[in-house]
Amino acid sequence: MIAGHVDDLNQPTRSFVKASSAALGKTVMQNDHFDAQQWQRYIELETGFVLPDVQLKWLKNAIDHTAQSHGLSVKQLWYQLPKSNALRQQLLDKVLIHESRFFRHQPSIDFVTQCAAEHQRLVLNADRISADGVSGVDKLFRIWSVGCAGGQEAWSLTMSLAAQQMTRFAILGTDVSEQALAKARLAQYDKRQQALIPQHCQPYVYPLSANHPTPTSSLADTAIPATALQASWQVAPTLQSHVSFALHNIIEQQPPTPHLQQVIICQNMLLYFRKFDQRDILARLSAQCAPGGYIVLAPGEALFWRPANMRRIANPQVNVWQKTNT
Numbered sequence: 001m002i003a004g005h006v007d008d009l010n011q012p013t014r015s016f017v018k019a020s021s022a023a024l025g026k027t028v029m030q031n032d033h034f035d036a037q038q039w040q041r042y043i044e045l046e047t048g049f050v051l052p053d054v055q056l057k058w059l060k061n062a063i064d065h066t067a068q069s070h071g072l073s074v075k076q077l078w079y080q081l082p083k084s085n086a087l088r089q090q091l092l093d094k095v096l097i098h099e100s101r102f103f104r105h106q107p108s109i110d111f112v113t114q115c116a117a118e119h120q121r122l123v124l125n126a127d128r129i130s131a132d133g134v135s136g137v138d139k140l141f142r143i144w145s146v147g148c149a150g151g152q153e154a155w156s157l158t159m160s161l162a163a164q165q166m167t168r169f170a171i172l173g174t175d176v177s178e179q180a181l182a183k184a185r186l187a188q189y190d191k192r193q194q195a196l197i198p199q200h201c202q203p204y205v206y207p208l209s210a211n212h213p214t215p216t217s218s219l220a221d222t223a224i225p226a227t228a229l230q231a232s233w234q235v236a237p238t239l240q241s242h243v244s245f246a247l248h249n250i251i252e253q254q255p256p257t258p259h260l261q262q263v264i265i266c267q268n269m270l271l272y273f274r275k276f277d278q279r280d281i282l283a284r285l286s287a288q289c290a291p292g293g294y295i296v297l298a299p300g301e302a303l304f305w306r307p308a309n310m311r312r313i314a315n316p317q318v319n320v321w322q323k324t325n326t
C-alpha cells in the first residue's frame with residue numbers, strides 16, 4: 001500500500017468536521033452511488049485520520065468487502081455502522097494505513113536507547129544515595145509508541161534497549177486498529193522484516209519451526225492479516241514481558257495509561273491528520289510526558305508546533321522535543 005501525504009490540512013476545527021458529518025448521516029445514503037468523500041469524512045470523524053486521495057480506490061474496496069462479508073449492501077453497511085462496534089472496527093482495520101517496518105528510523109531508535117541508558121545510570125545513582133531505596137525517580141523507563149501498527153517500532157526499541165543490557169523498561173504500543181494490535185502481540189514477522197534488524201539485535205530473532213502452529217488456528221477470532229501467515233521468525237520470548245499493546249484512539253481525551261512516559265514516540269501517523277488535530281494530539285502527548293521526558297516525531301512532522309512547555313532538541317537527524325515543565 002502506498003502512503004501519500006495529505007494536502008490542505010488546515011480546515012478550521014474538529015467541530016467543523018463533526019458538524020459537516022452530522023449532515024452527512026442524513027444525506028449520504030439517499031441512493032447507492034458511492035460517495036468517497038462522505039466515507040473519507042466518516043473515517044476522519046472516527047479517528048482524525050484523513051485518508052489520502054490516492055487511497056480512495058482502496059477505501060472503496062475495503063467498504064465493498066466489509067459489506068459483502070456481512071451480507072450487506074453498502075447502504076445497509078452505512079446504517080449498521082453506528083449500531084455495531086465490530087463492523088466499525090473491521091472497517092477501520094481495513095482502511096487505515098498500517099505500514100511499518102523494523103528500525104524504520106535508526107537515529108530515533110538510537111536516541112531513545114541513549115536516553116534509556118542515561119535514565120538507568122540516574123536510577124542506579126539514586127539507589128546508591130537513597131539508603132531506603134526510595135529515590136522518587138521512576139525506576140521503569142517508560143516508552144509509549146503511538147500508532148504502533150503491527151508492533152515493529154515497539155519491538156525494535158525493545159531489542160535495542162535489551163542489546164544494551166537494559167532491563168528496567170516498559171514499552172506500551174497503542175493503535176486504533178484491533179487487527180494491527182493482534183499482529184503486534186503475536187510478534188511474528190516475515191524474512192523481509194528480519195533483514196532490517198541490525199546485527200547486534202539479531203540474537204532476538206527466533207526462527208519459527210516450519211510446522212509452527214499458524215496464527216489462524218490459535219487466534220481464530222482476531223483477523224490476523226495474511227502477511228503474518230508467512231511469518232518465519234518471532235521476537236525472543238524473553239523480551240515479551242517488557243511490552244504491552246492496547247487499543248486506544250488518539251483523538252480521545254483519555255490517555256491509555258495513567259503513567260507519565262519518559263519517551264513518547266509517534267512517527268508516521270500525524271502526517272495523516274489535520275493541523276488542528278495534530279496540535280490537540282501533541283498537547284495531550286505533552287501532558288503524558290514526564291518532566292525531562294521526550295516526544296519523538298518522524299523527521300519533518302509537525303514542524304509548525306510551538307509548545308510553551310517543551311523545547312526542541314538541536315539534533316540534525318531526530319525530530320525531538322523535551323518537556324521543560326509540567
Ligand SMILES: C[S@@+](CC[C@H](N)C(=O)[O-])C[C@H]1O[C@@H](n2cnc3c(N)ncnc32)[C@H](O)[C@@H]1O
Nearest residue numbers: 047096098100147149175176177249250267268
Ligand atoms: C503508517 S502507520 C505508522 C506505524 C509506525 N508508527 C511507524 O512509524 O512505522 C500509522 C498507524 O496509525 C494508526 N492510527 C490511525 N489513526 C489512529 C488513531 N486515531 N489512534 C491511534 N492510532 C491510529 C493506524 O492504524 C496505523 O497503524
